[in-house]
Amino acid sequence: MMCIVPRMSIGHALLGLLEGGPRHGYDLKRAYDERFGQDRPLHYGQVYSTLSRLLKNGLVTEAGVEAGDGPERKRYAITDAGVTDVERWLSTPEKPEPYLQNTLYAKVVLALLSGRSAAEVLDTQRSAHLNTMRELTRRKTDGDLADQLICDFALFHLEADLRWLELTAARVDQLAVEVMR
Amino acid sequence: MTLLRAEGLVKSFGKTHALDGAGISIREGEVVAVMGPSGSGKSTLLHCIAGILPPDSGTVHYRDRDLTAMSDSERSELRRTEFGFVFQFGQLVPELTCLENVALPLRLSGMKRKDAERAATDWLARLEVDGVADQRPGETSGGQGQRVAVARALVTGPKVIFADEPTGALDSLNGERVMHLLTTAARETGAAVVLVTHEPRVAAYSDREVVVRDGRSRDVEFAR
């Protein structure tokens, strides 16, 4: 299964969760997994390395330590700087990134240059995309509203890729002439 | 088991070669998306395999019966008893209520009004549009109208539902609801669905896809 929360900024997500009140690292991991982890839960290592970075940058602070050793004893609280950082993150749009197009474009061109079938490359990709879309659709059908929204996000992106595949498939002959020049 | 199998379909409209050797095979109970760019021949393929349009050449078999060798009346009898149809719009009789529309195929098969309307009521409820039973199609929303059309397609217990861009006139949310209800009902009744669509998110409700390009289809199941 694909990652349906691509390049999620874990630091910002944890900060956002801490705005609800101080938590232990373990609590944070659970809250994150429940809301955003889907089939990719965080590793404890990720949680603690992220928290120590946030601590170093003054975005969180330690809010009490229980008796005993180890990071799981510490509670973390968000600082004013942390809140400002969350606000900045929320108000900055994500970079509209081209996802797979570059790789797929390279495959199509290389297929044409080597006399292989570019249409086949595109067909194979379409079929893989549709299979993923089927899985997401099934999951959406069984899921609650949060699942539906997250799956829809991925579905619309995959659909955009597919449109590009279609358009490219329709222009493969034209492209062949150009790359052979 | 293979239910429907078409081979080497050729169909021209004047100088336009709509189908140029297309083939497809549909197994019992599966949902197959027929995809491809606009004008590639998807609707023509659907009309040929559903016995609506005779191909210029090629064969269409439903179970062991050759559709291309049947008379017009045999073909329409087959369509009425074994097939159900959902189109983009305009398939409901505007003068009848939604309930009467859904009951209509049963009435045409000779069922008593009361029985036909009881079955129609059940189907409207399954499609979550029992609320519009007494309204005419023109008084319903696009999404409701398509659900009524799906109910009408399913009410006779067909073995194959042919759906040509059934969500083409709907917004995403309504379109997905129709697809969910259509495929769920088809799976429950064991009907196969041939779903023509150019929308990937609609095709994602299928079990597999057949791609039509320039009147030729690519059906990976076909060789089996």
Ligand SMILES: Nc1ncnc2c1ncn2[C@@H]1O[C@H](COP(=O)(O)OP(=O)(O)O)[C@@H](O)[C@H]1O
């Ligand atoms: N009744 C018709 N008369 C003339 N040309 C038609 C007719 N039906 C389809 N065509 C032509 O045949 C080709 C395939 O059409 P169609 O099967 O409707 O494609 P699709 O459903 O994939 O958009 C198109 O070029 C279309 O214009």
Ligand SMILES: [Mg+2]
């Ligand atoms: Mg069409």
